[in-house]
Amino acid sequence: MRAVIMAGGKGTRLKEMTRNEIPKPMVKILGKPILEYQIDVLKENGLKDIIIVIGYLGYKIKQYFKDGKDFGVNITYIEENEPLGTAGAFYYIKDYIKEDFILLFGDIIFDVYLKKMIDFHNMKNSYATLFVHPNSHPYDSDIILMDVDNKIIGFDSKNNIRTYSYDNCVNAGIYIISSNLIQKIDELKKLDLEKDILSKEINEENIFGYYSSEYVKDVGTVERIKKTSKDLQKNILKSKNLKNKQKCIFLDRDGTINIHKGLIVNPDDIELEKNVAEAVQKINSSEYITVVITNQPQVARGLCSIEDVENINKRLKTILGEKGAYVEDIYYCPHHPDKGYPEENKKYKIKCKCRKPSIELIEKAVLKYNIDLENSWFIGDTTIDIQTGVNAGMKTILLNTGEAGKDGKYDVVSDYICNDILEAVNIIIK
Template sequence: MAGGKGTRVLALTNDEIPKPMLSICGKPILEHQIDVLKKHGITDITLVVGHRSSAISNYFLDGAGFGVSIEYIEEELPLGTAGALYYLRNRVHDDFFLVYGDIIYDIDMTKMLEFHRQKHSVVTLFVHPNSHPYDSDLVVLDSNDRVVRLDSKTNTRNYYFDNYVNAGIFLLSPDVLPYVSEPTSTDLERDVITRLIHSSKVFGYRSPEYVRDLGTPERIRDAESDIMTGIVTSRNLSLPQKCIFVDRDGTLNQYRDFIYHESQFQLEEGTLDAVRAINQSKYLCIVVTNQPVVARGLCTVDDVDQIHRKMKTLLGNQGAYLDDVLYCPHHPDLGYPEENRVYKIDCKCRKPKTGMLQLAAQMYNIDLSQSWIIGDTTVDIQTGIAAGMKTVLVQTGQRGMDGKYDVKPDITSRNLFEAVQTIIQLS
């Protein structure tokens, strides 16, 4: 979808070129996108063009010079984000990617396609956490990654939310095309996807890979910097990832013994700066936490999820995000008055066992030997040692005074921010 005028970046385009032709690191945004498609064997490309379309067609021609085959659909009048799909009815007979022309991305498109087909999805949205969920369209998912609803950035949000943002990359089945029955202005999310949600065949593909919309000059500058430092390419899940795993209670948020209600949750001082620093590095940021409050019967899984939504909202509202949150609700010991025996098991995920780390490694292709864990207890340090990782003990929360394991961390830091600074300096 390359017909955008880019009203917010007119100072850069001077209205002489369409936004997708803005040069970043020596070549147009659109060329960066085509390079990623070609890398994954996607060479049949249709460009939907409109404003200043000759700047695009004169540059790319039929695509042969770029190793692809390009056709054009030219909109005399803007048809929104989906109106031009009308013209694909007799051209497309298989699943196809739809990409907005104003983003920089580098993702494992093969992995996304595998997810799409495994779910028998009609529409798959690439969703990810970002640093500005407050002015982004959010995607609400269920536990099976099925899309429950879309929350427009224009809505008033008086609730805590999961930071899953619609990134502007979609995988669509040809079954979508009948929903665009004529070439009129049509919004993909509002007029097509929302109508399909009730079918239970719309899914969100969650990934921490690099996708950045270029809606403002500042975001364009950030993307240029990320390309030059290698962050864009390194986040592709086809490559081994490095991660900073962070404990929750006493490390990321203030220690309150058992936290079983959202009102008890408050971030530790320096957490926002720490998480932002990880986001700007080549490391993923994933929380791994034991939450025996569920097994003890103090609260439900839904309550823990709500606490985590508060955590993500507090971070997101200040420009920081978590790539994932994994937690263990189990506890092996019986005998508590209100315990929930469903969760009273000797599991593989409760730290110091490494189940949560192994799961994250599988999901995101993480090289644990190149990763770190930061926590406030000897349990966290033992977990990292057992997983072959480097470890940091912070002097917040329990300060390593739990005394459960006779272990020594690689580094001791005053708080999470200092720990992250040290890790990044050593990288």
């Protein structure tokens, strides 16, 4: 599989760094151009045949990388005489590529286990696969809408006014594109990949989102470059690569993240506990990922539906996103073993293996995110949460929020007791 890098950007927002003397992909982070970081990751993933689409001051890129041999790769250049958007250059690329290929935008820093994404693309027989993930600013990002099978069913532009709660799921700027797609480009003109091509194909072709917790950051502003510099120095990029075992902070939901109000059946009842946004931001900036594990027996009780729980979780993600924080995933159990409620939903009134303190949901997260449980933590407000963490072989922290351990279901002792989630996160990270 070959790789294509769209490196024609001028970098208007980086003018103080480019000084109109270099194109955006040649901006240096810790003394090394953005484009060189990308080439290094591609090479590490065995992708050494690279096409670079150049435009503004493109000769600077050619002067630096030449044919790529000094960097252990083979580089071919395609030059845009005028800006063609994110997909107009496909008109040229189709003459070079006859099979599926990796596509990158030239303003991202990333460290991704691309083999796993390629395997997903092939398994789904996908027409186009987008690398998607949560970020700290979904409110000003284009949102990707997917079904339960990760098939993309829509795009919600950042320019739209959102009056609904949504999944924090955005396009990261890494794609696997079918050669069949680029063969359809029969005219040289400016094209936007998402708006002009993918959004028009989602009803006709299988287009999927590959969801991952790995590090991919748009470094199109000075502030983001400063943040990425710190992350590189702390080795966070490498640690988040899914080839490596991940450290995770598992969180309970009700009473830990949001204020405990009994069985929540309405998204409007979600209200964050104190210091939660700051705590989750700290996790997001660390080597840890964040996964929520929660029992939601109101489905079995007949008080709400699976769709209602999904909407409640979307509301939680939306509120966190508005405050610059995100969780990688939310797993929930809708079951309850005790029967006898007049309105109960018998389909979910069963003894299951996913209800805490059983660890089936944790095991699912381990499989998806390659989590090292021995170096992970579980934070919650009940003895059920602490017992769950113990059962999974993790360290645990009991909070004095929510039920504050007064549920008394299990005779278990946590490693720490903290007043709130921020105190707990500080203990873990420091």
